[in-house]
Amino acid sequence: MPFYLYFLRRLLFVIPTLIGITAAAFFIANAIPSDPINTNLPQSALNNPEMIAAFRERWGLDKPPVERYFTYLSNLVQGDLGTSIKTHKPVADDIRRFLPATAELATYGTLFGIAIGVGFGIISAVWRNSFPDYLVRILSLIGVSFPVFLLALLALQVFYVNLGITAGPGRLGVKLDDPPAVTGWFTVDALLAGQFSVLGDALSHIILPSIILGLYSSGIIARITRSSLLEVLGADYIRTARAKGLSERLVVGRHALRNALIPVVTVIGLSYGNLLSGAVLTESIFAWPGIGRYMFRASTSQDFPAIMGVSILIAAIYVGVNFIVDILYYFLDPRIRLA
């Protein structure tokens, strides 16, 4: 199948899913019997029908749900996610402000998760049923069992409080100014501006939260790498590769690992989406000014435009990452190209 046909076919599945996501988010935000008036108007205004009516009109709550949905959808297509009830700013602007911090954190977390997870998975599969295998399996089980918030607190206690080798909560030390914004990623922006002291401080701040996020996904990645590699290592062509005298390193590295990576890529894609949501907990502990903290504040104040905006955005990123994974399949799995 030619690439453009494969690409278009996968894209056709994405569009209805994205429209459905907006409908699901809208349904959840509107179908449940709760009233944002209770959390967003002061007590004194709750007995004032004029103020309540004005609030409803201001936020479009006086219109029928179907009309509101289509208005929301047509605004969404133009990049307008509505205005946050809490911050009184456009949700799109808020997201633009907070998303780079979360994306930076989730990306470093994923990179760490891949490095540890794939490495441990290979060790576990190659030395199957031996001490390294048992150790890696137990460690990855522990990794996926610990609540993210507990790991974060333990890491802060040990590496920040006791040993003092990393920075504490926040994105940058209080004495430093943010680097000139280009990407919104402090580590990249500091590097681009040649501000190496800021870069060092930003790295010192991001290392703990990204390792905590990455540890969770590394457990899952290690488990999938192990089972996928074990399956491939039992295949006939691996026996052939060994029979023709190739070194074990070549057998595993060149022949087995590449074929074993297909399910691993899927899990990495899924775990990136999970990291974006796992970041809610990590960000609240590390005072990381990202989308997770924004969502948390929106949730506690029933700020529905913000809740819907973030939910739709994260679900859309999730769908987008899966789309990219599907596209990667095309290059990783020759059966798709030849089909």
Next chain:
Amino acid sequence: MLSRNPLVLIGLLMIIGYVLVSLVSPSIIPRDPMKQDVSNRLKPPSADFSFGTDELGRDIFSRVLVGSRITIPAGVVVVVIGSALGTLVGAVAGYVGGVWDEIIMRVTELFMAFPTIILAMAVTAALGPDIRNAILALVVVWWPSYARLIRGLVLDVKSKEFVEGARSVGAPDFYILFRTVLPNCLSPVVVLATLDIGNAILTFAGLSFLGLGPDPSSPEWGRMVSIGIDFFDQWWMWLYPGMAIALLVMAFNFIGDGVRDILDPRLRK
């Protein structure tokens, strides 16, 4: 099974221990977990207070023990209701087929597109923070994976000869689905549900940690950790309830890992 994989045995023993503690905790706790004693606030672990005391002088050991009566049932209820709902939806989709199957499965996939905690936060925010609402929010998040699993199983079983046989003797669809097809699909669902309780507990604790679960006075483990953060240097306030969650989830994961090895023929020796 147990002799082949000691982790399964360890996990099983840990869960039995947790369940026993949760059952007998009201009679074995040394102090009233809700009783405030400001003269003993923020005491570190000692012979008097094994796990120390919190900011209101409440005994953390007693609170951790009693907390098992909230977290374990919450996880079980989420999985039981979520799996039952998912089973019903998936079974109907798989058995009826056609347009209904398409519609139901597309809706299911939509729910699966939302990351768990984000969807749960949105639902809890709409319903209001409360233990029942947190459980309801998690049920909303939990059912889709079961619906997808059971639909696949029903599609397979409904083409079997014994189902054809039931149809040929004139059994009604309702009877065929619930008496002939479903009983043959339930074992994988029961296995998945058992192993899923650990995940449900972890997510429930996460919601509570964010303040979207029980009220702050509740001895729920996630909530206790979140309150403990404000007293970060008093590590006992967050470490013990956090470890209670971690060890419980680990026990479920030990069993899950062993069962996965046993059920997956590719991973056998």
